[in-house]
């Protein structure tokens with residue numbers, strides 16, 4: 001930790017060296033991989049994410065973005081210029097996290113190498129003055145120096161310290177009685193896992209990002225609206241919305257097919273949350289590939305269908321009123337359900353019915369479906385409850401040319417009115433009608449009739465594959481494990497030195513906690529410690545890191561021979 | 573049955589609010605009585621001198637070969653201090669009366685906080701039973717469960733981290749949250765919408781609630797640290813002796829910083845876990861584990877800010893700014909809880 005700090009301080013030098021492209025490159029690299037840069041990049045990443053949560057995002061909700069652009073055309077031009085509708089896929093956002101990634105690797109790989117060295121090296125030998133360490137004790141004992149040394153070694157090893165015994169060299173042998181140097185000593189270190197955890201955490205972050213990248217390159221996601229009773233075959237033409245990664249081709253779509261047999265939904269009928277869905281689910285018949293056996297699946301929220309490497313999620317539902325339209329010749333020109341899109345929480349839904357087969361002129365209808373129709377004084381017809389308690393449709397009609405033949409793709413939820421004329425009632429007002437299930441109405445001018453046969457429901461399915469997700473998950477779990485290790489494990493060094501004075505054995509023990517870089521090594525004096533015990537001085541109480549260290553030393557001390565007789569502070 | 577339990581829960585929460593208010597008064601009394609306490613420096617000097625005597629005594633007995641237990645030194649310190657205090661003039665005696673009373677008020681404050689926590693816990697549990705699910709599907713429930721967790725976190729760490737100096741700010745904080753919860757945020761019991769019915773929700777939200785409550789303690793500590801550090805700088809600059817204010821009674825800025833670090837460093841992995849659990853839940857419910865929904869985005873921003881906080885602590889030149897960073901991170905967390913629910917719509921805005 002101290003090494004990092006020193007390294008950072010050195011690299012944080014404000015002025016680049018005078019010249020030389022190599023020096024410059026080295027300087028830039030050191031800047032990039034410094035803690036300070038990592039910190040700034042982290043802040044930048046947080047800051048850059050903010051607009052993505054405030055400005056509507058295409059990736060999250062394209063409809064809202066389209067509305068926003070229509071409402072604020074000028075502003076939107078600027079937003080678009082800076083990619084503010086796609087913050088998380090803009091080059092500048094990518095630049096930040098890629099720089100962070102490089103910085104991270106540039107920081108972590110050398111640290112890993114360094115830690116490898118540290119782990120293979122022996123614990124540093126006891127410093128000259130043990131009493132200058134943040135936690136220390138010393139006492140005399142009747143046990144022989146060899147016994148004391150052996151006991152210390154055993155104790156530390158039992159606590160899973162890595163232990164090295166240093167015998168005194170000739171010059172320092174029989175040093176002063178103060179126990180500050182000379183004599184045999186034990187050097188012990190523990191908590192190598194802390195740094196390993198830290199490295200694991202950072203490497204795992206890279207793994208998560210790799211998983212995300214793989215997912216967006218090799219994955220696909222699409223949505224399809226399927227009316228209950230109808231089927232869906234997994235080909236690109238059957239999707240309403242579809243996006244896939246750059247390295248995914250449509251041929252790779254798994255060839256499954258499914259039929260939506262039933263759909264069930266229950267709504268809250270009481271209380272403040274009246275009208276919110278309590279439960280919904282669809283029953284599917286699934287064939288994994290053409291010719292494979294059919295299996296039934298109960299598709300519910302939080303309970304996706306897994307088929308052939310893809311996942312099918314139920315993400316929405318709505319109503320498809322059923323109509324039968326007869327044309328001016330009296331022929332049935334259309335019959336079946338037409339999906340209407342819900343506009344509010346009470347499922348007031350809008351939609352259009354296109355009848356290209358009607359003769360002599362094509363017919364089109366536009367209007368809304370209300371599952372529980374009421375007439376509001378101010379807003380007109382509206383729905384009061386999302387379930388179909390009192391369903392009704394409200395329509396206006398058109399005749400002419402639907403514009404379907406010119407080949408241009410057209411939304412099934414909108415009428416192109418350029419070559420259509422609206423039916424008029426006898427008073428010249430637009431012709432309107434309201435139908436309840438089973439009712440029919442004649443169109444003006446003998447253009448035919450329309451029957452509202454009832455309603456069916458539809459479900460919105462999301463079909464997706466994300467091969468990167470398991471990788472990202474493994475990365476995330478490793479990151480969590482590494483994080484826990486790096487925060488929980490304490491890196492400690494303990495030294496025990498045994499000397500002889502006046503025929504007795506003097507044992508000195510000291511420790512250093514290298515875990516918290518902010519924890520400046522400092523002497524906790526006897527006075528302070530007693531004060532803490534007396535509860536009199538609050539300040540001394542909260543040096544928890546040191547308190548833990550002191551406690552550990554106390555515990556070790558307690559198991560060493562002759563620890564009862566303390567050598568006074570002044571004698572150390 | 574369930575309506576009875578629901579109103580029982582409301583009563584528990586109201587009672588807890590009242591008890592927290594009383595606890596805050598008790599802590600206010602504690603500070604009122606310690607306000608006039610003489611400078612810490614003076615009592616420290618007195619302590620140091622008595623301690624020196626004791627350790628000398630211990631050394632002497634050690635030299636004599638006697639095995640006087642080192643432990644007794646702690647006891648020995650107390651007696652002379654009490655004598656010294658008692659031996660001085662009437663003013664000093666008045667002072668020690670006052671500090672006795674302060675300690676008593678402090679204990680009453682903690683006891684009331686404990687009682688409030690029990691009441692609040694009962695409120696949370698009955699609410700959960702009444703709704704037949706985990707009690708955090710709206711902001712009201714999040715607020716009561718969250719304040720319960722904050723007070724539990726405070727009481728659990730009170731002794732270990734010696735958080736007694738947080739008594740007043742914590743009770744004040746709880747009172748504000750509970751006050752807002754019972755008046756503005758109150759929502760009657762209702763069921764959950766389907767996307768929320770998953771055990772991953774339970775895991776995700778419990779982790780988020782635990783992390784949030786510990787981050788809350790950390791943020792309060794960081795705020796105090798900033799105030800205390802400013803006070804310390806002022807004292808050094810002016811050479812004034814510490815005034816008998818609330819700040820003077822706090823631990824040193826450095827000590828508070830360390831407490832804040834321990835709290836935040838505990839909460840950070842829990843938050844990371846909540847983030848992962850949330851992604852797993854989103855994958856099950858919406859078919860994508862991450863979609864930059866506003867709620868997810870702010871959870872990410874909060875995470876990055878706390879990562880920056882942890883980094884800043886080991887970055888040269890940034891040590892003095894860490895409390896500020898912790899507060900920024902906590903601000904992001906709060907915005908996610910309140911702001912995103914009210915101002916930004918997304919899949920998560922179920923409040």
Ligand code: HEM
Nearest residue numbers: 004033034035038100103104107198205486487879882886
């Ligand atoms: C995606 C970006 C990063 C994230 C989310 C991140 C997160 C974290 C977290 C949460 C810790 C705290 C763990 C602990 O206290 O032991 C940490 C520690 C650390 N990080 Fe990063 N980090 C990132 C990038 C970097 C980079 C680029 C560097 C190198 C310049 C770096 C160097 C370090 C070091 C040296 C520590 C240990 C500090 C200590 O022991 O307190 N990190 N990082």
